[in-house]
Amino acid sequence: MRYAFSTLGVPGLPVPEVVRLAVAHGYDGVELRAHPEEPVHPGIDARQRADVAKEFAAGDVRVLTIAGYARVADPDDAERLDALVDLAYDLGASYVRVFPGGRGGPEDDGVAVRRLRSVAALAADRGVRVLLETHDSHRTGAAVARVLDRVGAPSVGALWDVMHTWLGGESPAESYAALAPHLGYVQVKDIASAQDTTPLPLGTGALPLADALAPLGTDGWLCWEYEKRWYPEAAELPGLLTAGRERLAALLADTRTPPHPTPWPRPPGSVPISRSGP
Numbered sequence: 277m278r279y280a281f282s283t284l285g286v287p288g289l290p291v292p293e294v295v296r297l298a299v300a301h302g303y304d305g306v307e308l309r310a311h312p313e314e315p316v317h318p319g320i321d322a323r324q325r326a327d328v329a330k331e332f333a334a335g336d337v338r339v340l341t342i343a344g345y346a347r348v349a350d351p352d353d354a355e356r357l358d359a360l361v362d363l364a365y366d367l368g369a370s371y372v373r374v375f376p377g378g379r380g381g382p383e384d385d386g387v388a389v390r391r392l393r394s395v396a397a398l399a400a401d402r403g404v405r406v407l408l409e410t411h412d413s414h415r416t417g418a419a420v421a422r423v424l425d426r427v428g429a430p431s432v433g434a435l436w437d438v439m440h441t442w443l444g445g446e447s448p449a450e451s452y453a454a455l456a457p458h459l460g461y462v463q464v465k466d467i468a469s470a471q472d473t474t475p476l477p478l479g480t481g482a483l484p485l486a487d488a489l490a491p492l493g494t495d496g497w498l499c500w501e502y503e504k505r506w507y508p509e510a511a512e513l514p515g516l517l518t519a520g521r522e523r524l525a526a527l528l529a530d531t532r533t534p535p536h537p538t539p540w541p542r543p544p545g546s547v548p549i550s551r552s553g554p
Contacts, residue, residue, distance in 0.1 A: 277528055278497050279521050280305035280340045282463070283314065285475075285502035285513035291315050291328050295335040301517035305338035307373070307463075307499045310363065311345060318344075318359040325366040332367070339369040340461075340497060341407070341435075347377020349388040349413055349423075357395040357406065365402040371460055372399070372406045373435055376420070378413030388414075389426045396429035407435035407460040410451070416444035417454035424458045434458040437501070438488045439465050439473070442543060448488040461497035462488065464524065470543040475502045475510045478520040479527070482543075489524070490531040498524055 281303055283294055298306055310317045316328055332339050342364040346355040360372045374392075378384030392406065399406050414420050420434050434455045441451040452459075466481035467473045478500065479485065489498075500520050502513045 277492075277494060277525075278304040278338075279524060280307055280338070280497055280499040281513070281517060281520075282307040282343065282499055282501040283309045284343070284506075285500070285504045287505040288314065291331050295331050295337050297514055297517060298337040299335045301514075302521055303337070303517065305340035305497065305499075306332070307341040307343050307501070308339060308367075308369070309505075310342045310360065316342075316363075316367070318356070318363050320363075322366070325363070329367050339364075339367045340499065341371040341373050342367065342369050343373040346374040346391075347412075348374050348391040348408065349376045349378030349384040351383075351387050353377060357391065358398055361395060361399050361402055361404050361406065364404045370405060371435070372404055373409055374406060375409055375411050376414035376423075377411075380413055384413055385423050385426070388423045392423070392427045392432045393429065396427065396431050399431040400429070404431070405460055406432045408432070409435040409463070410437045410440045410444075410455075412440075415440040416446050417441050417451035418446065419444075421454040421458060432458075433460045435460055435463060436488075437463045437465075438483055438485065439467060442483055443470055445543070448484055449491070451488070452491045456491075461499060462492065463499050463501045464488070465501050465503070473503075474507045475504065477511070477516050477523075479523040485524075486527045486531060489527050492528075494528070500524075 294306055308316045342360055344360040346357055347353040364372045408420050410420050424434055436455050466476045466478050466483050469482050504510050504513055
């Protein structure tokens with residue numbers, strides 16, 4: 277298993293410092309938040325892109341993902357998917373992250389399917405995979421899989437954010453079963469409760485991380501998305517990085533033992549969600 281962290285946890289940090297953190301704390305890759313307030317976004321020019329790629333190559337650190345803010349189920353969203361794919365290609369990233377961002381209506385799935393299909397050929401040509409994150413209007417694995425089943429393109433897949441599927445009432449087993457045919461990689465995090473989503477060090481909160489990691493096998497990527505940008509009062513991420521990676525490695529090792537018989541705890545007020553549900 278390879279480990280990455282998101283720059284959402286170190287908002288505004290210059291690229292050389294991001295690479296330094298990854299090297300110092302034993303992370304194989306970085307998920308780059310692609311927003312105008314960050315050093316890397318679709319508006320940077322060819323020279324800047326080359327400089328970013330050079331920094332990561334010098335540290336032998338992978339740009340795992342360009343974490344864009346396109347909302348593919350919103351018909352009024354103006355962020356260009358092709359620009360995100362081109363940025364990922366220029367930086368050698370494997371993935372582009374997009375959100376659903378639907379309005380909660382019956383047309384959401386169709387809008388998302390059309391937009392994702394529109395970029396599938398370019399992504400395949402660039403060797404980049406566009407991943408729809410379990411988030412907002414499509415926070416469960418069932419909801420994201422419903423869209424991706426219709427897209428039907430290998431260059432478009434799923435990004436499993438374990439917090440959102442849990443908040444949506446799915447067990448990790450249910451989420452994995454829905455997402456497995458499409459899964460790119462997994463975003464991990466921890467929080468105190470469904471009511472308090474302030475980021476915590478991995479393994480100290482309520483999320484069932486061990487259950488989420490259990491079906492993943494020994495290969496692939498785990499990315500720690502620590503939402504410091506949205507919770508400035510949270511502890512600083514750099515001091516947590518080594519312990520977080522070690523915690524994930526320990527959880528993965530534990531999942532190779534016989535399964536624990538304790539029932540999975542759903543968040544308060546949640547109900548099971550079927551894949552065919554709304």
